[in-house]
Amino acid sequence: xxxxxxxxxxxxxxxxxxxxxxxxxxxxxxxxxxxxxxxxxxxxxxxxxxxxxxxxxxxxxxxxxxxxxxxxxxxxxxxxxxxxxxxxxxxxxxxxxxxxxxxxxxxxxxxxxxxxxxxxxxxxxxxxxxxxxxxxxxxxxxxxxxxxxxxxxxxxxxxxxxxxxxxxxxxxxxxxxxxxxxxxxxxxxxxxxxxxxxxxxxxxxxxxxxxxxxxxxxxxxxxxxxxxxxxxxxxxxxx
Numbered sequence: 001x002x003x004x005x006x007x008x009x010x011x012x013x014x015x016x017x018x019x020x021x022x023x024x025x026x027x028x029x030x031x032x033x034x035x036x037x038x039x040x041x042x043x044x045x046x047x048x049x050x051x052x053x054x055x056x057x058x059x060x061x062x063x064x065x066x067x068x069x070x071x072x073x074x075x076x077x078x079x080x081x082x083x084x085x086x087x088x089x090x091x092x093x094x095x096x097x098x099x100x101x102x103x104x105x106x107x108x109x110x111x112x113x114x115x116x117x118x119x120x121x122x123x124x125x126x127x128x129x130x131x132x133x134x135x136x137x138x139x140x141x142x143x144x145x146x147x148x149x150x151x152x153x154x155x156x157x158x159x160x161x162x163x164x165x166x167x168x169x170x171x172x173x174x175x176x177x178x179x180x181x182x183x184x185x186x187x188x189x190x191x192x193x194x195x196x197x198x199x200x201x202x203x204x205x206x207x208x209x210x211x212x213x214x215x216x217x218x219x220x221x222x223x224x225x226x227x228x229x230x231x232x233x234x235x236x237x238x239x
Contacts, residue, residue: 022227025051025058031236041067051228060084063106074113081106083131098152100138106131119171127163132156162186175201179212192218198232210234 031045044064051058065079083106089098107130114123135156167181177200185191198212214230 022229023051024053024229025049025231026054027230027232029232029234031234033236033238035238039069041069043067056088057086059086065108073115074111077108077110077112079108081108098138100136102133102136102138102154104131104133121169121171123165123167123169125163125165125167127165129161129163130158131161132158160187161191169200175203177202190219192216192220196232206238208236208238210236 027047027049029045029047031043033041033043035041042065045062047059047061047063049058050056061081061083063079063081065077067075067077069075083104084101085104086101087098108127110125110127112123112125114121116122133154133156135153137151137153139151163183163185165181165183167179169177169179171177178197179199180195180197182196183194185193194214194216196212196214198210198214201209201211203209210232211234212232214228214232216226216228216230218226
């Protein structure tokens with residue numbers, strides 16, 4: 001597994017610039033966190049994503065996680081997310097043949113190891129996620145002229161993905177926590193890789209904002225993912 005992280009770190013230094021075929025999107029999220037004890041905590045949040053240079057809605061989602069601090073350097077978590085995705089499918093000639101919203105159910109289990117060196121904290125998160133897409137019947141489109149045709153049913157399917165995220169975060173005073181990370185997605189092979197740079201803004205113990213730039217590069221063919229430049233805005237309330 002080490003070779004994946006070495007390759008990812010080498011790639012971080014050569015993050016590509018905006019190409020003509022790349023997309024740009026805005027992701028926004030609001031999260032709640034509740035500390036139950038010294039070891040247990042809960043968090044939940046809602047997220048909205050868009051794409052096509054911010055012109056098309058991409059996803060609404062809700063997720064919740066339970067977290068357990070096993071030791072000072074190791075945290076475990078498990079969670080569920082309900083995803084409502086906007087699918088916009090094109091054929092090989094670029095003509096639309098489906099445009100619909102569909103639900104997906106996602107489960108995840110994670111282990112995060114971290115170590116601090118003064119104000120610098122390095123962390124490695126290993127996450128397994130399983131996503132199930134239920135059977136969906138939608139209006140289909142003729143690929144020749146784009147007019148509506150008969151209904152089409154997409155069969156239900158599940159997918160297992162292993163995610164690896166390596167991150168460096170620095171405590172810069174009481175307000176800023178700048179960070180950089182790289183995350184790989186693997187199923188039968190390399191699915192995609194994401195690079196991110198950003199900062200947390202911790203106003204106080206309850207209120208925190210997060211802003212980051214992320215670049216996503218897929219390695220395989222996917223109808224909903226591609227090369228993307230993404231601005232992510234987040235807010236977290238702790239109580």
